[in-house]
Amino acid sequence: MVWLWDNLDLVLRLTADHVRLSIIPIVVGFIVCIPFGWLANRYTVARTILLTLGGVLFSIPSLALFVTLPALLGTRILDEANVVVALCVYAIAVMVRGAADAFSSVSRDVISSSTAVGFSAVSRFWTVEFPLAGPVLLASLRVVSVSTVSLLSVGSLIGVQSLGYLFINGYQRDFPGEILIGIAFTVIVAVVFDTILVLVGRLLMPWTRATPRRRSVTSASAAVTA
Amino acid sequence: MIEFHSVTKRFPDGTLAVEDFSLVLPSRKTTVFVGSSGCGKTTLLRMINRMIDPTSGSIAIDGVDIASGSAVALRRSIGYVMQNSGLLPHRRVIDNVATVPLLKGVKKADAHAQAMELLDTVGLDRVLAYRYPSQLSGGQQQRVGVARGLAVNPNILLMDEPFGAVDPIVRDDLQQELLRLQHDLDKTVVFVTHDIDEAFLLGDQVVILEKGAQIAQVGTPKEILANPASDFVASFIGADRGKRRLAVDSSVARSGDDVVLVDGAGYVAGVIEAPGGVLPGAGAGVNTDSLARSVSNKTDQAGDA
Amino acid sequence: MNLFLDALNFLFDPANLAGSNGILSRLVDHLWYTGLSMAVAVVIGIPLGLLVGHTGRGRNAVVAVSSAARALPTLGLIFLIILYTGLGVGPLIVVLVILAVPPLLAGAYSGLEAVNRQTIDAARAIGMTEWQILLKVEMPLAMPLIFGGIRSATLQVIATATIAGYVGLTGLGRFLIEGLALRDYKLALAGAILVIALALCVDAILALAQRLVVPHGVARGLTRHTDESAAPTPRQHGRVSPAPSNP
Numbered sequence: 001m002v003w004l005w006d007n008l009d010l011v012l013r014l015t016a017d018h019v020r021l022s023i024i025p026i027v028v029g030f031i032v033c034i035p036f037g038w039l040a041n042r043y044t045v046a047r048t049i050l051l052t053l054g055g056v057l058f059s060i061p062s063l064a065l066f067v068t069l070p071a072l073l074g075t076r077i078l079d080e081a082n083v084v085v086a087l088c089v090y091a092i093a094v095m096v097r098g099a100a101d102a103f104s105s106v107s108r109d110v111i112s113s114s115t116a117v118g119f120s121a122v123s124r125f126w127t128v129e130f131p132l133a134g135p136v137l138l139a140s141l142r143v144v145s146v147s148t149v150s151l152l153s154v155g156s157l158i159g160v161q162s163l164g165y166l167f168i169n170g171y172q173r174d175f176p177g178e179i180l181i182g183i184a185f186t187v188i189v190a191v192v193f194d195t196i197l198v199l200v201g202r203l204l205m206p207w208t209r210a211t212p213r214r215r216s217v218t219s220a221s222a223a224v225t226a
Numbered sequence: 227m228i229e230f231h232s233v234t235k236r237f238p239d240g241t242l243a244v245e246d247f248s249l250v251l252p253s254r255k256t257t258v259f260v261g262s263s264g265c266g267k268t269t270l271l272r273m274i275n276r277m278i279d280p281t282s283g284s285i286a287i288d289g290v291d292i293a294s295g296s297a298v299a300l301r302r303s304i305g306y307v308m309q310n311s312g313l314l315p316h317r318r319v320i321d322n323v324a325t326v327p328l329l330k331g332v333k334k335a336d337a338h339a340q341a342m343e344l345l346d347t348v349g350l351d352r353v354l355a356y357r358y359p360s361q362l363s364g365g366q367q368q369r370v371g372v373a374r375g376l377a378v379n380p381n382i383l384l385m386d387e388p389f390g391a392v393d394p395i396v397r398d399d400l401q402q403e404l405l406r407l408q409h410d411l412d413k414t415v416v417f418v419t420h421d422i423d424e425a426f427l428l429g430d431q432v433v434i435l436e437k438g439a440q441i442a443q444v445g446t447p448k449e450i451l452a453n454p455a456s457d458f459v460a461s462f463i464g465a466d467r468g469k470r471r472l473a474v475d476s477s478v479a480r481s482g483d484d485v486v487l488v489d490g491a492g493y494v495a496g497v498i499e500a501p502g503g504v505l506p507g508a509g510a511g512v513n514t515d516s517l518a519r520s521v522s523n524k525t526d527q528a529g530d531a
Numbered sequence: 532m533n534l535f536l537d538a539l540n541f542l543f544d545p546a547n548l549a550g551s552n553g554i555l556s557r558l559v560d561h562l563w564y565t566g567l568s569m570a571v572a573v574v575i576g577i578p579l580g581l582l583v584g585h586t587g588r589g590r591n592a593v594v595a596v597s598s599a600a601r602a603l604p605t606l607g608l609i610f611l612i613i614l615y616t617g618l619g620v621g622p623l624i625v626v627l628v629i630l631a632v633p634p635l636l637a638g639a640y641s642g643l644e645a646v647n648r649q650t651i652d653a654a655r656a657i658g659m660t661e662w663q664i665l666l667k668v669e670m671p672l673a674m675p676l677i678f679g680g681i682r683s684a685t686l687q688v689i690a691t692a693t694i695a696g697y698v699g700l701t702g703l704g705r706f707l708i709e710g711l712a713l714r715d716y717k718l719a720l721a722g723a724i725l726v727i728a729l730a731l732c733v734d735a736i737l738a739l740a741q742r743l744v745v746p747h748g749v750a751r752g753l754t755r756h757t758d759e760s761a762a763p764t765p766r767q768h769g770r771v772s773p774a775p776s777n778p
Contacts, residue, residue, distance in 0.1 A: 061730055
């Protein structure tokens, strides 16, 4: 604790870096997954290709991906872009599958009845399919948010500043307290992100408030597919 | 013979599904429990094979209290058919039918041979034996369900709204099939439905239930139709809306010999055979035209009075 | 592309293959850590998940544990445990097991939970014992999700075992870490390629095994079809009510 007060500046700066770097993949994953998820839900071929590709990308160990990207992107090895791009790749891999499941979870009856009452394809997508896919999308987004925050710290092994610095520094100085504080702050960031997502979800999808049981199940099975 | 002795069931959440229910279900007859959703009819059925244990009271099969043995052994000795067939999706039709014999240790070849015969019994083509349940239509799945229920050659067959989820034409088919089966096999059948017409069609003994499995009336379909015991029964079987009271309709021009019948509300109910224009049982010389006239005269008079 | 060629040159140089610091020896180590910790984790996680899934008790705890575990940064965890217990294979295995159990637990539990309640009810009604229901009905039907859990746990373990290189243990991660430490990017990239290849191969083998183990008729499309054709209230998934429903 004394260490924390003495180094509060450092910890807060690292926390800010951590927040900044993990927000990008979460947002990118969410935006990119919508067209891809729609494609995967619409065309079986697209589904097979996208989900297989996503599965392969997701199975690449993070450290290995961080190290491979400079050779692919032409970035410097210490560039934080490597880590951000890698985390975006993971986020997209998880979110595309999540979005495909989310769109297929929308009842066909609802879709055909909204076509029947005269929605155009575009307006039906934004006013019916997208909102109704929301709860399942949110479940995937929560998985992505938590794992992005956790994975980002691995990036400190290749020198990218985040709360992971405290792990390495604590290990090298043989000081578990510093590692504990790093873990605690990482978990706090993850919890804060998760809480924000849940609150935003409640705000935007008031009809889901009555059934909290379903959501926990979806997130459990999302945990498996992830 | 299945006997319920003052059986009560209160679920953990406090709902009283069955309250002090006593009844004898005769052997080799079909007893139908009929009532609206939530009246406790399925609970009654599921207590017979101990899927649900009563809170108080007892149930005996042929004089033996069912609580005395093991529930699993009891269930294996009783056929059970449910609404959505409940087939195991990962097993082929033939293995589904043979499930319980295999559990009981019957040799696979024997169990399969017997399962094939059962497919014949329920009117399924043997080529379906090696399909998975999902490759069958709803009606076919229900037939497989019935075959599985019969696989241990049980004395008792429990059927929980088995035809509830199939379309009316298939349901008709399955009902006729069940009547034929029951004629051949002579099981003690307990059947649950919310459809009174199905109950009257299939039941030797029909039990009309109110909330809490209170017996509104027990009897043969004829007895119940002739003398509804209460307003509830009359309403349930449709007698109060005139649905069960038929009359010859004179407003339709007759082509051929048959006569159109309408129910008390004026809806067409069917036709009645009248060879040579004469209703069976009617005295000589009374043809349908004059009968129709007299029926409509009566209504007129009733209106005047 | 030059970088990749350099890395590939390293990988296909026979001199780097054998020996105690060679690729083969480190691959064996990597597989050994992975296999051992997965074996322990499977023995712990799957029965526990099946128990929770079958009885419906403790589901909230499982959901909480599996999401909390995802929030824990593996890097911090591994360093912390090694600082407390000292360097060695034992502590590494402990960390790997801790990481592998939650996905296994979640897979087994949610696999069982996703099995249609009516199928289980029917199995009980025709006289299956609870064990028979678990072994002959629930487990085969839950196999896709159970296997999903095994696959994601295995990938997690392979990835984390890579980090073990940093704390001085061997395994394929060692090349990567050495390369970073020596600023020898060719070596680091070669290590990364090895780790990626290992992860993809293992996952492909597991995918193949999954095809063999998952019964026909449980293939995704088929179960979904049953749900829609048969049930008027199709999505009973996710409802755990051990008490029978009373219509």
